[in-house]
Amino acid sequence: MEPERRDEWAARVVAWHHRDPLALRVTPQQVGEFGWVDLPFAGGERRSRWRPVFSEKLLDGVSASRLAAWARRHGQESRPETDGLPLHQVVIDRVRVPVGGVAVVLWLGQATLQTPAGPVPVLLDSRPGGAVLGRRRRSNARVGVAAAGLAAVVALAGVFAWVVQRGRGADEAVAPAVASAPSAAAASAPASAASAASAASAASAAASGASAAPASASAATPSAQASAPVVAASAAASAASAPQPRLLVAPPAPIITPRPVDAEGHRLREPPAFLLGDDERRAARQAGEAARASSAARRADRHEIVYALVTRASRTPAESRLLGRDLEAALGALGGAPRCPRVEVLPAGDDWRAVCWPLLRRDEAERLRDQLVQRGQRVEMIEF
Incomplete structure (x- = not known):
């Protein structure tokens, strides 16, 4: 074969x-x-x-x-x-x-x-x-990990159903109390209205000081003063005995802290505690200029070399993808450094190859190639 x-x-x-x-x-x-x-x-x-x-x-x-x-x-x-x-x-x-x-x-x-x-x-x-x-x-x-995960999901579903059922039962218990509150208020309305009317008549009679009806005003005032504490006590007792409905309280509004400003009234980008001092800003600026100069020098250098490990050439991308999956499985079985950044299927003329790249150091690329060859992988190292 x-x-x-x-x-x-x-x-x-x-x-x-x-x-x-x-x-x-x-x-x-x-x-x-x-x-x-x-x-x-x-x-x-x-x-x-x-x-x-x-x-x-x-x-x-x-x-x-x-x-x-x-x-x-x-x-x-x-x-x-x-x-x-x-x-x-x-x-x-x-x-x-x-x-x-x-x-x-x-x-x-x-x-x-x-x-x-x-x-x-x-x-x-x-x-x-x-x-x-x-x-x-x-x-x-x-299989054990999957079974444990499934059991955890089932347990969470049961807990969620129990919480929902308990909340539904609490809502059903509150509903009759909310429904009985209007009837209790309606029952206490006549007594409250009578006490309010007697108190108002007594107050108007005392304020006007009319001499036409001193006896009636003096007779109405003691009765109103005597009935007011009784009505107030009964209203307080009925309000205390009736179930109180739950109230929905809106969450507190977020606290918005104004952004700090400098001496001239301009807004600062960050609070003053996080601003750099003059010496620190000067050092950061110098480090940035040095990094940009180094990056430009590296881009100007045309002799940088990157290494890659490639499989044998295949006539179709599908065959190379299979070889790439095999290469990924072998790389996954390796422990420690060096590691392959990524595996891709790339054209090579009229053929296709699975490529493990980019590797920046030649010694690491050679060591990774030797490890893969020991595991039966047919790979070779190239530089570009």
Whole structure:
């Protein structure tokens, strides 16, 4: 098998396995046992209606109907160049072949991903960038974290529902009290009106000093003075016994502090406590001028060199993206410095490459390249 095809198949299997966020993290070096498999079908005019005529179980956790439907979409009818890879011919179940029917074969690639949880056999569309079929292996640690997060969300939802229900019950308890307040006020209105009328007549009689009715004024005044404390006491008792409704209090207005001004009345940009002194301003200005001069000198220098690590050239951007994902996985497994700022897919003439760049120091670029090569990555260092 050509190394390019082997690398493309391995990178595609790793990318497929990592699409599940709970799956184990794997590398292309764990993919092996490459080969070919042919699946027999009862042929007809329309490929979508071909029926599988085999009984062998190829993939654990994948039903026969799903496997057959996937093979009809991604299998190839022409015999591929095996490149020395082993070929597995699935036995035809003659009972499934209809009378007078003809068996046809669809070809698929196959590989095995070795994980700590056990091997993962997969089938591949032989075309570059094609689909992968199999059953992923999940990480117990990732599953535990996800379960804990889900339990926390459920608990928070329960607490929120309890708070909402408790607030609703309090509102229902306040509503009858608010409704009874008008009736209590209406009941006390006649007594309050009578006491107010008697007090007003007594006050007018005393203020006018009319001699026409001294006896009536003197008779009305003691009765008003005697009934006023009784009415006031009853009104206070009824107001104290009635439930009080809740009041909505508006939040206090924000305090706006005026901006400080100098001796001439001009506004200052910041409070005086944060202003720099003359010596500090002079030092900051000199440092800024020195930095600008240094930056201009660096821009004028045409001999600056930046380093990058590149993968092998690919004919399509899709293949380079797969190699880039593999490179990112290998970089993520490395600990400590140096680190790669970013990984991008860039054109290289008529081809494409996955590029890890920019690296400013040659020794760091060489050390990172050596670490990636030890992990099976096919990268080379370039400078530009």
